[in-house]
Amino acid sequence: MTAVEDRPAQAPEREVGKARRRKEDARLITGATTWTDNMVLPGMLHLAVVRSPVAHGKITAIDVSAAQEAPGVVAVLTGRDVADEQGSLPCAWPVTPDMVNPGHPSIAVDEVNHVGEAVAVIVARSKVAAQDAVELVDVDYDLLPAVLDMEAAVAEGARLTHDHLESNRSFHFVFDGGEAGTGSDTEQAFADAEVVVSRRFVQQRLIPAFMEPRSVVVQPQGDNYTMWSATQVPHILRVMLAMVTGVPEHKLRVVAPDVGGGFGGKLQVTPEEVISLLVARRLGKPVKWTESRSESLMTAHHGRDQIQYIDIASDREGNVKGLRCRILADMGAYLRLVSPGVPVLGAFMFNGIYKFPAYRFECDGVFTNKVPTDAYRGAGRPEATFAIERIMDELAVELGMDPLELRRRNWIKAEEFPFTTVAGMTYDSGDYETATQKALELIGYDELRAEQQHRRESGDPVQLGIGVSTFTEMCGLAPSRVLGSLSYGAGGWEQASIRMLPTGKVEVVTGSTPHGQGHETAWSQLVADRLGVPFEDVEVLHGDTSVAPRGMDTYGSRSLVVGGAAVVQAAEKVVAKARKVAAHLLEASEEDLEFTNGAFSVRGTPGAQLAIQEIALATFAAHNLPDGMEPSIDADATFDPENFSFPHGTHICAMEVDTDTGAVRIRKYACVDDVGTIVNPLIVEGQIHGGLAQGIAQALFEEAVYDADGNLTTGTFVDYLVPSAADLPHFDTGNTVHEAPGNPIGAKGVGEAGTIASTPAVVNAALDAVRHLGVRDIRMPLTPERVWRALHDGGDGGDRATAGSNAYGGASTESTTGVSTPASSLGGDR
């Protein structure tokens, strides 16, 4: 090893902050992808699941004989057949010590509790053979009444979702600022208040609707099993499968290959993953299960579904005095991985960016005979943000104040950070005023207000409204000690390894498993800067528990904030080890070495330098290393954040409402988000766009609707309205940057911001357009029918469809598509 002279004198451009186009794209734009369903293994068998057509019933008999004799069918297994080995699907978040968990068999044994629940599985040589045989399984059910309406479910004498439980309540979680010492007495604040506004908001049930349907392949090899799954969480899945099935953890390998979106919907341990593993173990053959879209909408977990009773107290001048939230959160029929944790995460966010002196949050987790709810983009924080940003507008109307002025009067000022809120969170950094000013300029606020005025005065049938949402969220899930204090079953750290290869190339192993977020590109940028190696020389490995053995995966806007921080720390350790080798080879002391642009040089000795790639080769050869040093400069790091991070932003929507037809159209949408340091502006902008689409979709389009018998009537993309390009506007986006203190990158997280912020901005805008016509609420999604009814009949527009067909808790259906008719068949007849 000799000193080299040919290093570029000029510093390479910094990678962090560059709008790098993605490394991931090459395979995705050419169809050279590795989706789980693409896999074909020799001798592979195919699974199809027989599902319950009834929402609640006892299984009295199952006849599988016809299915078993069908051509190509290898086996048919019922819940009874696997009752001793299937365990219970895990819930990792017992939010209260007395939380009731009814247990969740992967295949129902004695009773079914929602439509679509698995009651048997067909194993066949081809997928069509398996699907054909589904029709041949004959299941008898004794019907029980279905519990579908949360408010009815918690009333005295309610019917029961699970007849072996005492009530439909799973838990009652309370956060009281007065009791916690973070605020004053809430009841007193309301007793003393000059103004109190109370509202009931409905967060409709949503479906994550990732584009790639879920798919699982399991290959047994002796007593080892490899599972490929379209999952966000291969590491969590491996641990949980071991705990549920008893297959030892070290005998299990889980791989998440290319995964086509998740949005929380693939943050789960699914019945089908457990079933696939059990079948592969029993038959000793590789198996595959891939769902249809209808199966996905009907049986993959749903999101949101809360009824929120919100009270806000203030004085006449608009200084807020207290906030009281009572929440009913629909768990569905069972508790899944983090079902109870979703509303509890929201408990710390209902106060938003405002300085409430008093705050109390109560939440009941409620069982109903519907598919379980769990994480969906934002998970608890969109619900909280919607409630606070809607009630602030309602309070402004009550006080006769401008909604922005009311917000400004109460929000945390830039100079007050770090600020500990009434919910006990310490908000890290930000400037709400600057973000708001930028957003107002971006949308052209004054012109829009003038146009609104003109339309009102001229009695234009198309009215214009402007809605604002000034939001924050808690990201970077999560400090392990905080998760511990909330009784979550695991930590919130993330792991990374960096391997310096002899040729100077770099492998980065991350425990945060991507499914569209661009980790390979962003992590390469982080490492290129820290090690001074070219962006192209970095390869990011992930998503396979045998390649990346430790990890906590991807959700909660945590990947860059926690996983990226681990990468940076591993890089720092690599440099520290390389420094020892460099000092030895350059015959200098470590203190005299400088590391810049990927090379160590000796202060005051021009020309004497060693590139980190040369050190990697020297370490590989190991001919001449410092005494006692092991021949490696590779490093691992595990990062556990001290605090959450708190991105914030101001979102403004201008909405046209046609008062003749009830049709709404977003005229303009602008937002300014502060997500801390931006590693890749191209990716950040894309995350904001996609988040906005989902938040706007909640406001305007999407709703999972059950009929009075508990059938999902939005079970296809014909009925569940994922927006198309023609349904969405152009977005004007911008940023302010306040670094996250305590995070080595300064990043705060961006994955959920657009979804969390946009929903209330859109609804506030629609209401602003028609409030002068007497409308004070419209239930989401704002379908033309609902808007029209709110305009013409008063109220909030009511249920989505006409009463008597498929309304939420509405009158009973006479439809033959329902399952209460003897002739119906959805996987099994009566």
Add this chain to the structure above:
Amino acid sequence: MTQINMRVDGVTYTDDVEPRTLLVHYLREQLGKVGTVVGCDTSNCGSCTVHLDGAAVKSCTVLAVQADGGEVTTIEGLTPHGGGLHPMQKAFHEMHGLQCGFCTPGMIMAAVDLLGENPDPSESEIREGIEGNLCRCTGYQNIVRAVQQAAGELRTTGNGHAAPAEVDTAAAPHVAGQA
């Protein structure tokens, strides 16, 4: 079983299929053309879009036997083997018109077909032109940008496949860097 003949991505195939077999299942399961994917079961999402005799079709709404004697182009054959990237593929990459990438093959095939009919579409014509293809990740804005860029390139260069096969990960000039 029915015998069919089909030319797919420049290769001629003769196979026996069940009459009920959908074109997409024939492509994926019998030919191994897994670049084309299935995203729904009601022909709403467009993930399975391919070109049949030069026009975009959702291959889940076509029976394999209906494509008998036809010429099919999938995302894997959009440019001849070794022919580099199609301008539409390049534009999706450069404009960040994809995140998870599951809808991308179908979206690209639909967008290529759109430009065949309308070489210079407005933003709203693009949005309406691809409304049969759902994307859950991008909010469509960068897909619209990609189609606009590809349209511009195709108008000036004709249907040339000049782009190299390797994607260029240089910084996108249309997005401001962060100091």
